[in-house]
Amino acid sequence: MMALLEIVDLHANAGDAEILRGVSLTVDAGEVHAIMGPNGSGKSTLAQVLAGHPAYRVTRGTVTFAGHDLLDMEPEERAHAGLFLAFQYPVEIPGVTNAYFLRTAYNAIRKARGLDELDPMDFLDLLEDRLRVVEWGPEIMERAVNAGFSGGEKKRNEILQMAVLEPTLAVLDETDSGLDIDALRIVAKGVNALRRPDRATVLVTHYQRLLNYIVPDRVHVLSGGRIVKSGGKELAHELEERGYEWLTGTGDAESVTAPAASYAATASPVPAAP
């Protein structure tokens, strides 16, 4: 069977700087992959390149997604094909309600797939259902997209968008960073609720913490723009014990467990992995 996502020898630049230096990765339908790595290893760049961010230039390599040459597609075409990126820093769109934004996005994708657009009433029913995934009431839909949202609310909103758009491949770029334990639980619940045999998820994360809630099938460590080690879920625990220094050999004893100070108080105790 053909892999859902196949990345081969991917190289990408931001300006003149080469960030990705030969990433290869295969993700099959039904799987959850975690991509871990220290700051500056290229994790977020990989997520942005997959989504087609114009700030990055691919210099070598191929990416095949559900049989398409992904690198040849516009960002919106990638979305139409079923790729979703949960942004590390979701943008604000003042004056545009969440409901309107989501309906526009949902219908743009349906239209691209040759389906009829959903009318506002039917869409409202769909929304109501998906709001449960993120434990939100309907009032959130009348607020402008991310405007005045807390960091946690923004991340939750990304998960809501994912729940509505039902992507075949969801790439979550540090969705766990800056979340308190309740928000983390909700985000994890959202991701787990969307697990299906025909879909896959790529979690980009710095910390092992999220993986206590979303158990990955595969874990990859990215360092210096390359995947330096891959393994099963136990690799995350090994990293937790030994730090990134174990694999990067840079001498930066960057912790895999210690969360940022801003949420240290709410982040512990971290429950044990199941």
Next chain:
Amino acid sequence: MSSPVEALVNREYKYGFVTDIEQETAPIGLSEETVRFISARKREPEWLLEWRLKAYRRWLEMTHEPHWANIHHEPIDYQAISYFAAPRTQKPLGSLDDVDPKLLETYAKLGIPLSEQKLLAGVAVDAIFDSVSVGTTFKATLAKSGVFFCSFGEAVQEHPDLVQRYLGSVVPASDNYFAALNAAVFSDGSFVYIPKGVRCPMELSTYFRINAANTGQFERTLIIADEGSYVSYLEGCTAPKRDENQLHAAVVELVALDNATIKYSTVQNWYAGDENGVGGIYNFVTKRGKAMRGAKISWTQVETGSAITWKYPSVILQGDDSVGEFYSVAVVNGWQQADTGTKMIHLGRNTKSTVVSKGISAGRGQNSYRGQVKILPKASGARNYTQCDSMLIGNRCGAHTFPYIDVQNSSSKVEHEASTSKIGEDQIFFCKQRGMNTENAISVIVNGFCKEVFRELPMEFAVEAQKLLGVSLEGSVG
């Protein structure tokens, strides 16, 4: 992949056609003779001719245009334009059945069918073609409620007392250079009178069309809302594509007597010039309303056209408890320049004004907000709230803000908020990642930005305005 924010202006202006119709035009140039010609052509009474001549002499003394606006253009040769143009076949003003079919066709093409059956239900239209009104719909229906809605020329003949009483009462002939010019040579425009206590049963609207070459359009609109009455009025404007700049210098006067409400909406889409900045309308307009005790005047404008826009719809809050509002969306793209805003002059006690201005700049456009809030010594308890937001698309355009605040009463309260944002590649990328194409993404972002203004427009026109905005910004992002 090329940057999505790359201004290459390549817009379609679908109103740029010319109607081939025989015209009667005044000889080129401006003199006392021109003023007399126009007045005679319109069979005006002696007092009005005198009023025009006085304005003309005042204009001669003024010698130059206002120079304080943030706009740049070649000197306008006032002797090179014709000040009057009318379709020759025009019959004495009467039934719409008498209107030249070519004109009806023109308006149908503009999306303004003048046949009453085809019109939007509940909207009456006065159609101004160059210097004259070619027809007003629903006049009979309106007359049943005592509402007068007709061309200015007709009003002079049929309601001379009202015209004489209120003409120039809000914008005096000597007000400014362009107002003086207008007072001397104004041709047609719309006239509205709403009697005491009457709520006008339908939206009134005037559609301005410039057609003839080498002419200017100098219309004058006068709206009088008598005590306790209500009217909602909308104007739209388009012009053919031409290589030379054409002058449009209009005056609008609103009189809201005690407890009356006037809601005045504009969707301005004059030809803006081509991608090299050649041609387009010079839009120099003076709009002002006077609100008496408990009255309310609300201006809403969506300005997307014209090579140059110079206009400041204002409210004189003369009566106690009167209310003034100004909601504006101004878009510049290509080489357009806009210097627009408002004046809120608080004279009465407990007067209230609200200003919401949204400026969008794309291409090489320059957009300036210029607003004055003046609270006079007797205006105790006066309040103003101003919000002024600018959005930039691309990196060759400009946004400028010139607020003037003059407070002479210590019990008043004035607030001013301003913001400038650049439509981010990140915002566009975010929308694209969610499945929208670039145009769709910009339209979503810009309409969100303008929402507070659009919701002030009558429903039918809000939809039109949103579409117009889409067209105006088409191609602003490559």
